[in-house]
Amino acid sequence: MAVRVGVLGATGAVGQRLIQLLEPHPEFEIAALTASESSAGKTYEQAAKWRVNSPIPDDIAEMTVTATEPDAVPDDVDLLFSSLPSSVGAEVEPPFCEDGYVVSSNSSNSRMADDVPLIIPEVNADHLDLLEVQRDERGWDGALVKNPNCSTITFVPTLAALAEFGLETVHVATLQAVSGAGYDGVTSMEIIDNAIPYIGSEEDKLETESRKLLGEFDGASLSQDGVEVAASCNRIPTIDGHLENVWVETEEELTVEDAKTAMTEYPSIDLRSSPDQFIHVFDDPDRPQPRMDRTIGDGMAIAAGGLRESTFGLQYNCLAHNTIRGAAGASVLNGELLLENGYL
Numbered sequence: 001m002a003v004r005v006g007v008l009g010a011t012g013a014v015g016q017r018l019i020q021l022l023e024p025h026p027e028f029e030i031a032a033l034t035a036s037e038s039s040a041g042k043t044y045e046q047a048a049k050w051r052v053n054s055p056i057p058d059d060i061a062e063m064t065v066t067a068t069e070p071d072a073v074p075d076d077v078d079l080l081f082s083s084l085p086s087s088v089g090a091e092v093e094p095p096f097c098e099d100g101y102v103v104s105s106n107s108s109n110s111r112m113a114d115d116v117p118l119i120i121p122e123v124n125a126d127h128l129d130l131l132e133v134q135r136d137e138r139g140w141d142g143a144l145v146k147n148p149n150c151s152t153i154t155f156v157p158t159l160a161a162l163a164e165f166g167l168e169t170v171h172v173a174t175l176q177a178v179s180g181a182g183y184d185g186v187t188s189m190e191i192i193d194n195a196i197p198y199i200g201s202e203e204d205k206l207e208t209e210s211r212k213l214l215g216e217f218d219g220a221s222l223s224q225d226g227v228e229v230a231a232s233c234n235r236i237p238t239i240d241g242h243l244e245n246v247w248v249e250t251e252e253e254l255t256v257e258d259a260k261t262a263m264t265e266y267p268s269i270d271l272r273s274s275p276d277q278f279i280h281v282f283d284d285p286d287r288p289q290p291r292m293d294r295t296i297g298d299g300m301a302i303a304a305g306g307l308r309e310s311t312f313g314l315q316y317n318c319l320a321h322n323t324i325r326g327a328a329g330a331s332v333l334n335g336e337l338l339l340e341n342g343y344l
């Protein structure tokens, strides 16, 4: 029987992607949609300015949107996908967890909290058991799991693949799509014929979340990886797909061939939304490109290319679909991991 799920922040850009991914999902059944007070009481069709490139599913269009509070969500809903502004997530996610709901959240609040698992299932699924610590410490019947920032998700899998060579320093420069800022994030006058070399708090997220994701969980606590990461983040006028330029210095010698093999052979995980081939490595020096390659693996794979040896170690480019692998798809995959591991 399908697990009954809800979407917190269902009318937003990521919420719409969540609905697109969850509606046909055989393991999950959408039973609750929440948003702000101004949407509560309306049908989903009335409340959401639908912008995903497939129609609103009929049964979803007719559902009533509720306020984002535990009393408004039916008790038989077990799992909530959260795509709220982080300031709102910080306020409302804990009461839901206290009330017994398991929350798979895309919002940035609490990502770095010691007892909150920050998960990319193909990279650090074992960190999920941090939930036992979380439940002990917070006394929750529910649980809170986070997926990382979309730009972090794009480059960390490639680092995980190279970790066997001993990661020392990483430099990463991003070229991020406008959808990452949400529909009202950057105006056309700001971004057309332009690039903006600043995205608030983004660099810090790449530098800190990556070390947590690559860290080790010993069953009681999580120690962060020692790799030093420096990031520079830029907004460019693409719609979807974050492209990143990466330089990695390692303890052991790392050739292009070694790196290509390590990335290509890095395993996926046996979950429905995880692609068969997790990291695709292109030989063509001008790939990956956002428009051509963001939908590889139904938008859930990581693409890499342009591998070369440089003065600052191995250099390459990588790409992921920011609203699928980097946001909604990442939360759904964490939901599948929670189910697989008996947390639902």
Ligand SMILES: NC(=O)C1=CN([C@@H]2O[C@H](COP(=O)(O)OP(=O)(O)OC[C@H]3O[C@@H](n4cnc5c(N)ncnc54)[C@H](OP(=O)(O)O)[C@@H]3O)[C@@H](O)[C@H]2O)C=CC1
Binding pocket: 008, 009, 010, 011, 012, 013, 014, 015, 034, 035, 036, 037, 038, 039, 040, 047, 068, 083, 084, 085, 086, 088, 106, 107, 108, 149, 150, 179, 180, 181, 182, 183, 322, 323, 326, 327
């Ligand atoms: N866009 C992207 O690519 C990515 C976004 N994220 C993160 O995901 C989250 C959502 O982003 P996005 O979908 O773009 O944001 P949107 O602004 O498009 O959507 C926000 C959602 O939250 C609801 N909401 C807003 N304020 C409140 C409130 N006070 N109480 C309850 N619900 C509220 C909105 O409801 P209403 O319609 O009623 O206002 C809407 O459903 C953010 O934390 C963002 O940083 C992460 C990665 C990528």
Ligand SMILES: N[C@@H](CC(=O)OP(=O)(O)O)C(=O)O
Binding pocket: 086, 106, 107, 108, 148, 149, 150, 151, 176, 177, 179, 180, 181, 199, 202, 205, 322
């Ligand atoms: N800041 C990201 C999107 C985002 O919302 O990130 P986060 O989930 O860390 O808030 C971007 O602009 O592309």
